[in-house]
Amino acid sequence: MRDELHLMELVDRYLDGSMNEADRVAFEARAEASKELRQLIEDQRVLREGVQRTHLRGIAQKASPKGGPGGSVAGLFAILAIISASYVLWNRHDEFEHIEHGIEDVESTGSDAPESEAAALPDTLPEIHGSRTTPADTTWIVKQVIVPVRGSETAVIEHMADSIRRSVGADSIFIRPRAMHPDSVRKMLEGDRAPRLN
Amino acid sequence: MDDQRIIELIRTGRDHEAFKALYAHLPKVEHLVRQNSGRSGDAKDIFQDALIIFHRRVRTEGFTLTSSIGTFLFAVCRNLWREELRRRNKSLTEWKLEDAPDEPADLTALLAREGEYKRAEQALKSLGAKCLDVLTRFYVKHEPLQLIAKALGFAGEGAAKTRKYKCLEEARKRYRQLVQMTVANTEHA
Numbered sequence: 001m002r003d004e005l006h007l008m009e010l011v012d013r014y015l016d017g018s019m020n021e022a023d024r025v026a027f028e029a030r031a032e033a034s035k036e037l038r039q040l041i042e043d044q045r046v047l048r049e050g051v052q053r054t055h056l057r058g059i060a061q062k063a064s065p066k067g068g069p070g071g072s073v074a075g076l077f078a079i080l081a082i083i084s085a086s087y088v089l090w091n092r093h094d095e096f097e098h099i100e101h102g103i104e105d106v107e108s109t110g111s112d113a114p115e116s117e118a119a120a121l122p123d124t125l126p127e128i129h130g131s132r133t134t135p136a137d138t139t140w141i142v143k144q145v146i147v148p149v150r151g152s153e154t155a156v157i158e159h160m161a162d163s164i165r166r167s168v169g170a171d172s173i174f175i176r177p178r179a180m181h182p183d184s185v186r187k188m189l190e191g192d193r194a195p196r197l198n
Numbered sequence: 199m200d201d202q203r204i205i206e207l208i209r210t211g212r213d214h215e216a217f218k219a220l221y222a223h224l225p226k227v228e229h230l231v232r233q234n235s236g237r238s239g240d241a242k243d244i245f246q247d248a249l250i251i252f253h254r255r256v257r258t259e260g261f262t263l264t265s266s267i268g269t270f271l272f273a274v275c276r277n278l279w280r281e282e283l284r285r286r287n288k289s290l291t292e293w294k295l296e297d298a299p300d301e302p303a304d305l306t307a308l309l310a311r312e313g314e315y316k317r318a319e320q321a322l323k324s325l326g327a328k329c330l331d332v333l334t335r336f337y338v339k340h341e342p343l344q345l346i347a348k349a350l351g352f353a354g355e356g357a358a359k360t361r362k363y364k365c366l367e368e369a370r371k372r373y374r375q376l377v378q379m380t381v382a383n384t385e386h387a
Contacts, residue, residue: 005360005363
């Protein structure tokens with residue numbers, strides 16, 4: 001084994017307290033004289049704790065109560081990221097029935113910004129008052145991304161929304177991550193009206 | 199479940215059972231976080247950190263419980279959340295909860311290394327599942343090298359050992375980079 005690897009093994013034995021007295025004294029003297037070795041011992045100690053923590057984090061996640069009745073807002077297990085060109089569009093939903101086709105489920109974890117997909121929109125856009133949206137060749141993509149996540153993963157949604165905002169420019173798109181109760185999500189998917197964003 | 203029983207569970211490696219019982223303390227933390235510009239998802243994140251910190255405390259030699267576990271977890275969460283708000287550059291003027299007098303005395307020391315541990319975790323996670331598996335089996339589950347080699351398909355004990363240290367070496371390299379980055383950012387700010 002290479003020298004560095006051998007040294008790491010020694011550090012392990014030192015940290016485990018499994019060195020015999022003579023070895024330990026010699027090792028400590030060596031550390032005393034070497035800043036690099038002291039740094040290695042410290043780093044290795046922190047990394048070993050890091051392995052332990054990563055393991056425990058997995059257990060903590062599994063042990064965590066799932067959403068459900070009685071969990072109040074914490075019990076939400078669905079978060080909706082709703083991305084649309086303008087919320088005004090939702091209020092004029094009757095003119096945009098096909099928009100519903102833009103709804104799709106996506107996996108939440110680790111996914112980057114979802115790909116925008118131009119929904120089949122009419123050639124001429126209806127006049128929309130009070131919207132800051134500027135029609136351009138590629139705009140007027142109206143899309144909802146429904147991302148089922150548990151409460152602790154709201155960060156994922158925010159991150160996703162942020163990256164979309166950055167890539168399209170916040171002025172030309174209205175993005176709003178929104179927490180919804182699972183029942184509302186179901187209703188929305190089954191129903192004929194998209195929820196109004198406000 | 200009483201506190202002594204939970205400590206016993208942790209000491210005997212039944213972490214899942216212990217954590218499950220400890221989640222009873224989550225609602226109070228959720229309340230705290232939501233009162234102070236956070237979401238319940240944030241609360242869950244810091245609560246998990248608090249569970250891990252508590253676990254380390256129990257593993258520490260000579261540990262005795264000086265306050266109830268609930269009090270301890272809450273105090274840790276309060277500190278972590280305040281730290282997080284500071285990190286997000288949120289003004290703390292709206293902070294609605296003052297330090298409680300029952301703050302464990304060694305809390306500052308206990309939380310001082312949090313940043314380092316977090317970066318270590320980050321470095322380790324970036325290595326990929328196989329490395330993490332080897333390291334977990336070795337350092338957490340204390341499986342013998344022979345068993346690790348067999349389970350993960352290494353040629354033998356030697357190969358498993360070499361792989362383990364290579365993973366650790368790579369983790370250290372990435373950890374160092376993360377530490378450097380943090381130092382640079384701090385100096386920048």
